[in-house]
Amino acid sequence: xxxxxxxxxxxxxxxxxxxxxxxxxxxxxxxxxxxxxxxxxxxxxxxxxxxxxxxxxxxxxxxxxxxxxxxxxxxxxxxxxxxxxxxxxxxxxxxxxxxxxxxxxxxxxxxxxxxxxxxxxxxxxxxxxxxxxxxxxxxxxxxxxxxxxxxxxxxxxxxxxxxxxxxxxxxxxxxxxxxxxxxxxxxxxxxxxxxxxxxxxxxxxxxxxxxxxxxxxxxxxxxxxxxxxxxxxxxxxxxxxxxxxxxxxxxxxxxxxxxxxxxxxxxxxxxxxxx
Numbered sequence: 001x002x003x004x005x006x007x008x009x010x011x012x013x014x015x016x017x018x019x020x021x022x023x024x025x026x027x028x029x030x031x032x033x034x035x036x037x038x039x040x041x042x043x044x045x046x047x048x049x050x051x052x053x054x055x056x057x058x059x060x061x062x063x064x065x066x067x068x069x070x071x072x073x074x075x076x077x078x079x080x081x082x083x084x085x086x087x088x089x090x091x092x093x094x095x096x097x098x099x100x101x102x103x104x105x106x107x108x109x110x111x112x113x114x115x116x117x118x119x120x121x122x123x124x125x126x127x128x129x130x131x132x133x134x135x136x137x138x139x140x141x142x143x144x145x146x147x148x149x150x151x152x153x154x155x156x157x158x159x160x161x162x163x164x165x166x167x168x169x170x171x172x173x174x175x176x177x178x179x180x181x182x183x184x185x186x187x188x189x190x191x192x193x194x195x196x197x198x199x200x201x202x203x204x205x206x207x208x209x210x211x212x213x214x215x216x217x218x219x220x221x222x223x224x225x226x227x228x229x230x231x232x233x234x235x236x237x238x239x240x241x242x243x244x245x246x247x248x249x250x251x252x253x254x255x256x257x258x259x260x261x262x263x264x265x266x267x268x269x270x271x272x273x274x275x
Contacts, residue, residue, distance in 0.1 A: 002035040004130050004161045007198045008082055016200055017082035026078045034075040041074070081130055084200055094262040096138070098250040103135075106150075106171040108249040109262075110143060113210070116270040119246055120207040122224065122263035127157040134158070134253035137167055138260035140206045142215060143245040148172055150247060153206050153218040153230050155199060164199045164206075164220045166230060171249070211270070213244060 007013055009028050019025055042059045048066065049056035057065060063072035098107045113119070125138045141152020151168040205224040209217040219227035246267065250260040 002032065002039070003198055004077075005032045005035060007161075007200070013200070016085060018085055019082040020080075025080055025082060028082075031075070031078070038074045077130060084202070086202075093264040094248060095259055096248060096250040096262070097257065097259045098136075098138075098252050099257050100252055100255040103137075103251040103253045104172065106249050106251040108143075108171060108247045111246040111248075111265060111267070113244075113246045113267055114269045115213050116211045117246075118207065118209045118268045118270055119265050120205060120224075121248060121265045122203065122205050123155060123260060124203045124262075125155060125250070125258065125260040126202050127162060127258070129157065131159055131161045132157055132254060132256075136250075136252045136254070136256065136258060138250040138258075139167065139248075140208060140265065141167070141247050141249060142208070142210065142213075143171065143247045145244045150249070151215060152247070152249070153208060153220065154249075155204050155206070155220075161198050162200050164204060164230060166218060166232060171247075209270075 005028055008017055008019070009032060038059075041063060045057060045059040045062040048062060055066070060072055060074055063069045094109055096107050096109065119140060121140050123138055123140075127136065135156055135158040137154040137156040139152050139154025139156075141150045141154075143150045148170045149168075150171055152166070153164070154167045155162070155164050156167070157163075199220070199222075201222050203222075205221040205227070207219045207221070207227060208215050209219075215232065218230040218232055220230055221227040246265060248260075248262050248265065250258070252258060
């Protein structure tokens, strides 16, 4: 939550939100200070738990029972947080609508590709909340020859807010959680959570570079011109075998449906390096 508030306070992003002065809108500076204080409380409670295992408490109970501060609660985001401004977007070529809890059977479009290529797609997706307890994704990736395993890059919303990063798992599954995180995405989705910068733009450009059926680079861009690398580290170093098909995908890990709009992917055949 703190990174969301700091992003909103950054003058470079001020025009991205429909902000209002208190009391109509929240006091973001005071909220930032409260969230920083919460981090100190969490750290203090964790240190106390390490030194006093039998008396360990969650942060709120620690402050009430150990520090004797009745009624203590961690800071919650106010309901009048600034909303992201609507932006005009181009007419999409491809739309994928995902149903609620669709991560165990991911809606997708599949494309044939050469063994080495670069694919770029323009993605538009709107997430109304500042953050959610589960996760929703839309992105581009490679699908393994068995038709189940995939690896790609996505724009998502989860407990950390609006982010761009890597994702891998199965496009179909039993709905179990396999990454051990607190974000219940189902269908064995594996997420690389942090560090990743917030991306609140409704429209982003995603690009993957593939050599000999393996993703070698993933990038994103706000304007389609200047691209920023996305980390490719995978949880437990799991890597899909012999990826073959290009996919555009979207899925929801909670009870909310949404639609992701994609441009037709621009696929450039690359000449594989010798050796």
